[in-house]
Amino acid sequence: MATIRTEWEIRDERFRGIGGDRFVRVLFDGGRWLEGPAYSPAWRSLLFSDIPNDRVLRYDETTGAVGVWREPAHYANGRTLDRAGRIVSCEHGSRSVTRVEPDGTRTVLADAWDGHRLNSPNDVVARADGSIWFTDPSYGIDTVYEGHRAETETGGCHVYRVGSDGTVARVAEDFDRPNGLAFSADEQTLYVTDTGRRHLRRFSAGTAGDDAPVLSGGDVIAECDAGGYDGIRVDAAGRIWGAAADGLHCLAPDGTLLGKLRLPEICSNLTFGGPRGNTLFVTATNTLYAVMVNVTGARYPAGR
Template sequence: MDQVRAQFVVLDERFAGAGGDQWMRRLFTGCRWTEGPVYFPAGRYLLFSDIPNDRMLRWDETTGEVGVFRQPSRYANGHTRDRAGRLISCEHGHRRVTRTEHDGSLTVVADRFQGRRLNSPNDVVERSDGSIWFTDPSYGIDSDYEGYRADSEIGACHVYRVGVDGDVRIAADDFERPNGLAFSVDERKLYIADTRQNPSHIRVFDVADDGTLAGGDVFGTCDSGAFDGVRVDAAGRVWAAAHDGLHCFAPDGTLIGKLLLPEICSNLAFGGARLNELFITASSSVYTLRVNFSGAR
């Protein structure tokens, strides 16, 4: 396990004091493209995807060992943990969202909209009402690198909401390549990254009690490559993966700081007993850093 110096860049006084350990640990390397970190506190382990290699890997916090969790993984990308402690996964290969039950069996959460196959679900979150929200760009069907080349049956890239009754609805239909998404601490706002826009940006929507979205103004733009995964911390700050590291935005949309990394970042997750372990997937590697702030619960 090697280490990389943690470089926090303060761009606004509201980011002053944000920090953590002096060194980031690289937990694993040698992948083709890492994605979808999700931490399971009950087992003290982290799962993450190595999409082009069609596998999911598992890092054991108690031993430091990394092993294969699932292969083939159906080119799994983003993941989340639901409130019952089950794994929710986006699968490029089978163009669906699945739930791994406690006995290891798989349940399909969504694979079609109005009878047409989804493109390639990318990232996913759960709201406290039990609804599942996911983005559906076409990266998994654009080539055979992260899935299987195919034509889109839907003809566009949308954001979807799956109700507790299993009903699949379009939540937002005006994205080019929707990607990472995250709810605000109070779940009254939803942040969604659009990777393909020029410049790549994050939009913010107001969320009604019934799940209807309104608004959609640009919240923040990317000054290094494109945004990918998005997470929110307990202070309501929005963290987004970009080409030079993680970008941190205040709730008003001001870019207030960055955490620089030596590889292109794809996603992040908060874990550990106090949600102050920051896990970052970046190009071929996975990094972790103990920080002095926590992720939103």
């Protein structure tokens, strides 16, 4: 297994104690544009998307093997696990958010809002109340590279929520290309990246439950200095980790850039996983990387 030396760049003294392995493992390097990593503790495996090749791959942590999990895959992008450990995915090709049941059955959770087809759901998170939150930029309908060319029907690119009753609600607007999203550990704050505008926004998510209000706030708390922020995750200390053109950026909850893990490719997404939740899995252009660190991910439903 190939490795590269880790390069931690300190921007703030609060980042100095963060580190881990002195090397980053290369787990797979045969993709075209990798995305959507999600770790299953039950399977000891990581699922991730190779969008242009229309397949979902599976890395087996116990053997180190990478194989095809689903192909074709409706040009799947981001995914997460819900409280029951089921896989929830965003699919560019079907323009929907879907869930895979334990027996392999695929269930559509959302494919339209107010009678209009969604653009191309991109990334998704699950909340403890059973709701599913996702971003809907137009990457999958802009060209045929990551989906099928089509016209938008929703009047723009927005953030949506699927309630436990199946109702799809638009919860945030005023984006160019909403992309990655992540809840704080207490689920009262939702962070959302806008890759088109190269910044990170912070929203108040209100009280959990199907009567939760539309997101409030939405202040820009960070500007990306290397491309635009893509996927994000939150660690147990509340820090935000964001994928960028030069690696992973680690931000304080107020948006202060604490430091970076430099990587040689444009990074698209990341997740915490491994038996103790302290392995960072990173999708970056055609490569899947992993590095064990001395921080753990915030405990999302059925995962990290």
